[in-house]
Amino acid sequence: FDAYVDRKEAAAVLDYDDLLIFWHALLVDPKAGDQVRKLFDCVLVDEYQDTNVLQAELLYALCPEGRGLTVVGDDAQSIYSFRAATIRNILDFPNQFPGTRVVTLEQNYRSTQPILAASNRVIAEARERFTKDLWSQRPDRPPPQLVTCDDEHEQVDFVVQRILDH
Secondary structure: OHHHHHHHHHHOOOOHHHHHHHHHHHHHOHHHHHHHHOOOOOEEEOOHHHOEHHHHHHHHHHOOOOOOEEEOOOHHHOOOHHHOEOOHHHHHHHHHOOOOOOOOOOEOOOOOHHHHHHHHHHHOOOOOOOOOOOEOOOOOOOOOOOOOOOOHHHHHHHHHHHHHHO
C-alpha cells in the first residue's frame, strides 16, 4: 500500500478514494466549502442505499440544510456492505434532513406478482426498513421456485439445464 501511495504521489494522481477524501476536506473548510456550495442549486444522488459513511458526510457538507437535495434509493436493495456501504445512510436520511419528503415507489414494471409476493415476504423480515408493498400489473407467470444447490457448480448446471429445457 505504501508503494501504491508513493506512486500516486510521484505521478500527481488521485484514485477514487482520494477524490472523496479531498472533496470532503474541501467542503468542510469554512471558506472553500462556502464557495463550492454556492456552485450547486440542486444535487441528485442515485443508489443512495449503497453509499458509505464518508459519502454521506460529503453530501451533508455539500447540502447541510438539504435544500435542493434529492436522493434515490431502495433500502431493500442495499448490497454493497462488503465495500463499506451502510444501510444507515438511507434509513437515517429523513432524520438527518428534517422536512424530507419520502416518495415510495411500489409498482414494479419488470416482475410479475408471484415474484413480488416472495420479495415482499423477504423484505418484511428486515428489522429496520421503509414500509412498502411491491405490486405489478404484469400477467402472472408460474411462481418462483426455491432451489437448493450444494455449490456454485451445481447452481450453474441447474440454470444451464433450465435454459436448455426451454
